Amino acid sequence: MFQKGDKVAYPHHGAGIIEAIKEKRVFSEKKKYYVLKFTEGQLMISIPIDNCDELGLRSIINKRQASKVLKVLSDKSKKEIIDYTERFKINSDKLSTGNIHSVAEVLRDLNTGEKISTREKRQFSKAKKILISELVYIYKKTEEEMDKKVDKMLN
Template identity: 45%
Template sequence: MFQVGDKVVYPMHGAGVIEAIEEREVLGEIRQYYVMHLPVGNMKVLVPLNNVGTLGLRGVISKAEVQGVLQVLKDEAVVSTLAWNRRYRANLEKIRSGNILDVAEVVRSLAQREKDKGLSTGEKKMFENACQILVSELVLAEESEEIQVRQWLSKVLA
């Protein structure tokens, strides 16, 4: 169980800080929720405590683990021969996993594909979403500003 002030990652949404634990009535049932603030995008999200395991909520990586993300981003992207729809589904599953290394892999492969052949509209949106998820966790892990992390990411992917 997480506490107020913990830095956590909510797969498909990104990383944030738990600001409070509140009880709310939904459909006649009183449930407890984490109130999570996502600094990248400046959103608040309510996460039901009884679904934390199912949703994949986890702690933010450490500063030491950022090096693993950097390595994934620097590795040579494997050129996928899958049709765009299968490639899209495979990338979506990686993002949904909540694993930052999988998300970094998606960012790397889509960045490479964009340089080589360009991206479809759906893949462009996925790329932006994956970058936002990655940036949001790196901002909290590195205790840095979003603009600095985005610049760092651009340099690494260049």
């Protein structure tokens, strides 16, 4: 179980902090919720504690793990050529897992230097936002600094 102040990662929004643990009544049943505040803007969401594992809530990674994730970005190994529809689905599945290594793979694989579709540009932006939000907490840097570091690793 997480505590107030813990830094966590949530698949669809990136990294945030548990601001509170609150009890809410839903359909005459009391449930406990984590209240998460994310690095980007003023976004706050509540996640039922009972379902947090199913929803992919996890602790943020450590520096050693982050170093491995950043190496994924610079791995220029030959990628299998697949069509847009299949590639989009594969990347969507990777983003929804909450696995930060998979998020880094999406960034790397979409950073081909070739033209990509508007939908893939959105995927790229989402993956980058999720990765940077976690790196900000790990390295105690600003979003701008981590954005530059990610760009450097990609190129």
